[in-house]
Amino acid sequence: MDSDLHSNHQPRVVIIGAGFAGLGAATTLVKHGVKNLVILEALDRAGGRVWTHKPFGTAAVELGATWIHGQDDNPLYQMAKERGLLADDEFSMVTCQPVSVTPQDYFFNEQGKQLPSTQVEHVTGFFGRLMSQINQQDYKPECQSLSVGEYLDREFSLTDLSKAEGSEDIYEWCKRVECIDEACNSMYEFSLSQLGLYTALEGPFFNSLGSKGYQALLDLLIGQLPSNSLRCRKPVQCIQWEGSSSSGLKASKHPINVVCEDGEQFPTDHVIVTVSLGCLKERATTLFDPPLPKGKMEAIQRLGFGTVAKIFLEFSKPFWPDDCAGIQLVWQQGPESLKGYSDGCKQQLWRSEWFKKIGGFDCVPMHKSTLCGWITGLAAEHMETLPESEVGEVCVRLLKKFTGWPVTELQGVLRSTWYTNPYIRGSYTNVPVGVDAVKEQMALAEPLPSTYQRKSLLPLQVLFAGEATHPNFYTTTHGAYMSGVREAERLIKLYESKVNPRL
Ligand SMILES: Cc1cc2nc3c(=O)[nH]c(=O)nc-3n(C[C@H](O)[C@H](O)[C@H](O)COP(=O)(O)OP(=O)(O)OC[C@H]3O[C@@H](n4cnc5c(N)ncnc54)[C@H](O)[C@@H]3O)c2cc1C
Structure with a gap:
């Protein structure tokens, strides 16, 4: 040139x-x-x-991308490292496992019962291994025309795990959360054979580029x-x-x-x-x-091109234990099973029951009183049309119902509107x-x-x-x-x- x-x-x-x-x-x-x-x-x-935003004080929240995905050959990781932008704290790194949960994630069912961590680990571990295999294109060849959801169901039904009481609900939770990574409405819409073409770079994910995000x-x-x-x-x-x-x-x-x-x-x-x-x-x-x-x-x-939305909730003070990394909601019936998905589409339940697509609420680095809820697909697109106050009230109801904890006063709500934004959609x-x-x-x-x-x-x-x-x-x-x-x-x-x- x-x-x-x-x-x-x-x-x-x-x-x-x-x-x-x-x-x-x-x-x-x-x-x-x-x-x-x-x-x-x-x-x-x-x-x-x-979009790094500071709605609740001086520390940043990320309405869009949060993580730098992997390190090796990642030019953004290299740039951040060379300029000393990588924060070095406990929240800043996670391994890039699909549906990665930590022992500090508290799982609750609709009846307000906390689920035993061993059962959660068994199901999420199984799910994570299966997704890793799919990502490496290691799946049964005769299944290649299936959706990821159909393949997962098939494999899950072959395990003893599927027979244990309550495990299916945790498995459905895994599928709901995986919709975040894949930006899809349902795992039944998403191609099994094409998923492995995405390349995950080696090295942990990085969060927290200092307080500037x-x-x-x-x-x-x-x-x-x-x-x-x-x-x-x-x-x-x-x-x-x-x-x-x-x-x-x-x-x-x-x-x-x-x-x-x-x-x-x-x-x-x-x-x-x-x-x-x-x-x-x-x-x-x-x-x-x-x-x-x-x-x-x-x-x-x-x-x-799917929608993933975040809902930030700012409380007067934390009502969760100090060691809590996230509050995960395990529904008994939701849109994640094939039947739930088909019925939901037919009856447009993603409008009236949009909140059933919320997988849970994670604690937010550098914000001790803030939780971030995640929601995907048509339900997320519907959520974006509701008044922010209504979204906040529904989330508080869910947190009370599932955890039974004394939820403190909700002082602020900020949800992303990526779908509604005419220049993003x-x-x-x-x-x-x-x-x-x-x-x-x-x-x-x-x-x-x-x-x-x-x-x-x-x-x-x-x-x-x-x-x-x-x-x-x-x-x-x-x-x-x-x-x-x-x-x-x-x-x-x-x-x-x-x-x-x-x-
Ligand atoms: C909720 C969420 C979480 C995410 N999490 C992660 C993550 O943790 N890690 C990660 O790596 N990625 C993540 N991503 C994805 C990542 O943010 C995107 O892949 C990336 O930012 C896309 O960049 P882009 O430049 O391709 O497009 P964009 O960022 O969309 O940029 C395109 C620009 O074009 C502008 N534009 C559109 N139409 C017009 C027009 N007519 N005239 C002029 N300008 C126009 C838009 O306003 C926009 O600024 C996340 C995304 C979302 C929404």
Whole structure:
């Protein structure tokens, strides 16, 4: 890219979205000398699905991503480590086991009875081992067209554990909590054969990037941008790329025109689109002119994008024991069994019984009086529509009913609204049953004009990054960041090959 970059005719690059993908792309371009770039961000802040918030005092809570998933080859872990951002406390690390529970998790059933830890350990241990095997693609080959939920049920029914009283309810709890990792409504919607394509990096998960939270990493990246290149409150309405019928575009020396909702226009040579898959599902038909090719539209429709929500509850003082890491709710009947799921869908129980999808409430690092509840899928999307006060009251009722403890005064409620947010529309990507993840993710990531389009068009006009486009690390912050770096490097290579055509 050097000759063009160091001439007076630098290519212009517009990046849409200032999440980790957008920031990864921008900082990589800057490192290679690109100065003519702008990031258009719809929200009033950078970070996207990472949002460090301080609602209950000076310490941060994370409304979106909390953990840095794994260490080896994780660029965000490396960055945080080099800059001394990793907090070193008891909460800061967990091993990356599916459904990892600690002896400090208190499990209660609906009758207010605390469940014996040995029984909980047996069932959660079994479930965790089974999920690890699935993640390593070690499952019975004849089952590969099944959903994860069907496979799990099959294996569980073969064990003696399934016959022990109360164990099935704990097993259903495991499935409910696993929906958080997979951002799915139900384990019956989620593909068994595709799950192992996600790659878990070695090393524990890290939490607690000091009291500044994930924001510390965002600040590090934002600090590397040229001044005034980050434009917040700038929602993009349409990307007119070459071939667009827009008359203004034909007269411009740039092949692309990015039009914002407020009417401001950004003529450019390249645009890197990092908006979430949820946004693409909702507005891909109007966001691009000319429209996206068929293969890309199909990829957008076929890949799944589920909702995971957090509910933070701030109490006047803790009412749980000092050693408690979380209060887990084990329902007797819920939406996790195949029957419960089918009945629930038919009767739309996720509206009236949305709270049955709450797996439990975890203690929050650095907040001694705060709990964080987790909820997924259609129930989470319904929860987002309710008044925050109602959500808080329901949670308090649940905590009283299950634990029987004297619940102290609820002083504050903050719940995430990732689905309702028009510029996010969900939480992260999943792969539904019957979908070929590699094929669809490649189609999603392919730049435009695609190799199938006219050769005469200027190359790499519209590039695609974002968590959903990463074939191995989708769902994560490092996957998002690496996808942005990938697209920036694609552009850099284009200009390098112009200098040296053999490249
Ligand atoms: C509740 C929750 C918990 C999570 N936990 C973890 C975790 O512990 N660890 C982990 O690694 N990952 C976690 N994730 C996932 C992680 O947050 C995402 O994978 C990652 O942040 C996605 O980054 P991105 O840049 O691809 O997309 P985004 O962060 O969504 O960024 C895209 C940006 O584009 C903007 N945008 C959208 N439309 C427009 C438009 N028309 N014009 C201009 N701008 C637009 C959006 O406002 C947004 O800022 C979690 C996510 C959620 C929601």
